[in-house]
Amino acid sequence: MRLGIGIGWRPEIADAVEALPGIDWVEAVAENLCTDHLPESLARLRGRGVTVVPHGVSLGLGGAERPDPGRLAGLAARAELLGTPLVTEHIAFVRAGGPLTSSPALxxxxxxxxxxxWDALDVLCENVxxxxxxxxxPLALENIAALISWPGEELTEGQFLAELVERTGVRLLIDVANLHTNHVNRGEDPATALDELPVEAIAYVHVAGGVEKDGVWHDTHAHPVTRPVLDVLSELRSRVDPPGVLLERDDDFPPAEELAGELTSIRATLAAAAAPQKGRQRPAPPEEPGTRPAGARDRTAVAQTALLxxxxAGTPVPDGFDPRRLKVQSRALAAKRADVVAKVAPELPEILxxxxxxxxLAYAENKPMSAGYRRDALGxxxxxxVVGHPxxxxxxxxxxxxxQDRAAPRPPRRGSRLVHAARTALLGR
Structure with missing residues (x-):
């Protein structure tokens, strides 16, 4: 179906989103919605006939484990509640370890x-x-931005997406900002990726801002959309008329007039590139190896656990990875973790x-997250x-x-402190 021009709905800009002219649809982070009732703003938008698409971030369909039935049921319930024409998720992994590797879950x-x-593709397709x-x-999957590259890759991004669509029939959510990110960080040409992927499978498109620091592009969703990102959108529009295009903003929200200005730039870019289709022929896909050993899920589990x-957790850098880039990614993960914990538990930065x-950040160095941000805040x-702070x-x-209000009637006592101190000394942390 045609979606039109949309914007990411976030509680911080709910009033602005409702007032913006020319908004045909919105996208909301699925995990931020209840399964049995909607925020009043989204209910009003739906009452006006605005389509709301739930966008999941926690399934981890690219992970070695099969999708969690509870998470799938939650996403399905939100889809039913919203009456949405589709749901979206990401081609990514978000957790590792656990039973497949007999190691702690991370x-x-x-x-x-x-x-x-090919191994990772097999696992992803089964999970999809x-x-x-x-x-x-229907489900649509988004290409993600990356700071790091895996060694020994056998397919390009476009080839990987094309194979995924061929095997599963899944739709694509193409994020042009992520294509630009991967151009800066991994040297991948966005035009080549667009040539290789099946553009006819695109359900809609994301456009977002970011910032470059020390030669690394950070897909922040907290900065204005840049001209290079709009150029990638123009490249995509020269190949296909996407059913929908959406502006994403997740932090440092600007005034409503700035959001409106970015939407105007997106509309202008689409209009300027709306030439007759160029009739490009997609390159022939790579030939899959005829015989491969069994155990793709186990091999994927080991590789993803070593990386995560x-x-x-500060374990050695796996062979073939760039240690400098992994350090950048590690710092980014810790910083995001601190920021999200501050949002889900705002009392903590108030107290400290x-x-x-x-x-x-000192805590995060030795305590990997294993059960979500709210449990992370309690931990x-x-x-x-336990260590006597503040x-x-x-x-x-x-x-x-x-x-006490959230975890237990009594705080950790002296015995817990002694156990903590002994464990810390034993681990040399």
């Missing part, structure tokens, strides 16, 4: 790239089929003041109480009460 708290290999069978509406463990970020508070008595009492 959460990235972020979308990480899957290797473009499981998801498709569990959802009441290096990023969040200027010391919050430093204390959290951080418990850690501070030093200020009033702040420590406030932190104790906060922890």
């Amino acid at each position: 959460e990235a708290g972020h979308l990480l790239p899957v290797p473009r290999t 089929r499981i998801a498709q069978d569990s959802l009441p509406v 463990s290096s990023l969040v 003041g200027d010391g919050y970020r430093k204390a959290f 951080f508070a418990e850690h501070l109480l 030093a200020d008595d009033a702040a420590r009492r406030r932190l104790t009460r906060w922890w």
Whole structure:
């Protein structure tokens, strides 16, 4: 179906989104919505006939584990509640470890790239089929931005996406900002990717801003859309008329007039590039190896666990990865983790003041996330109480009460502190 021009709905800009002229549809982060009722703003938009598409971020369909039935059921319930024509997710992994590797489960708290290999493609396709069978509406998957490259990749991004569509019939959500990110960070030509992927499978397009620092492009969704990103949108429009185009903004929200200006730039870019289709012929796909060993899911699990463990737990860099880039990614993951914990538990930075970020990053060095951001916030508070922080008595009492309200009637006692200290000394941390 035709979606038109849309914008990402976020609670912080709900009023602005409702007032923006010419908005045909919105996209909302699925995990931020309840399964049984909608925020009033989204209900009003739906009442006006505005389509709302739920955009998932936690399924991890590119991960080695099969999709979690509970997460799939939650996404399906949100799709039913919204009456949406489709749901979307990402070609990424977000967790690793666990039963397949007999190692601790780890959460990235972020979308990480899957290797473009035949093994990873096999796993992704099976996971996508499981998801498709569990959802009441069609599924579209988004290409992601990446800071790092996997060694030994066997397919380009366009080839990987084309094979995915061929095997599963899944639709594509093409993020032109992510294509630009991968151009800067991994030297991949956006035009080549667009030539190789099946543009007729595109359900809609994302446009977002970012910033370049020290030669690395950070897909922040917190900066204005840049001309290079609009140029990639123009390249895409010269090949196909996408059913929908959406502006994403997740942080540092500008005034409504700036959002309106970015939407105007998107419309102008689409109009300027709307020439007759150039009739490009997609390059022939690579030939899949005829015989491959079984065990793709196990091999993918080991590889993803080694990478994620290096990023969040400080284990050695896996062979073939760029240590400098992994350090950049590791810092980015820790910074995002601190930012999200501050949002889900705003009392913590209030209690800790200027010391919050430093204390959290020190905690994150030795405590990988394993159960989501809310449990991470509790773990951080418990850690501070165990080691006797903060030093200020009033702040420590406030932190104790906060922890008690959410975790247990009593704060960690001296025995817990001694166990913590012994474990820390044993691990040399």
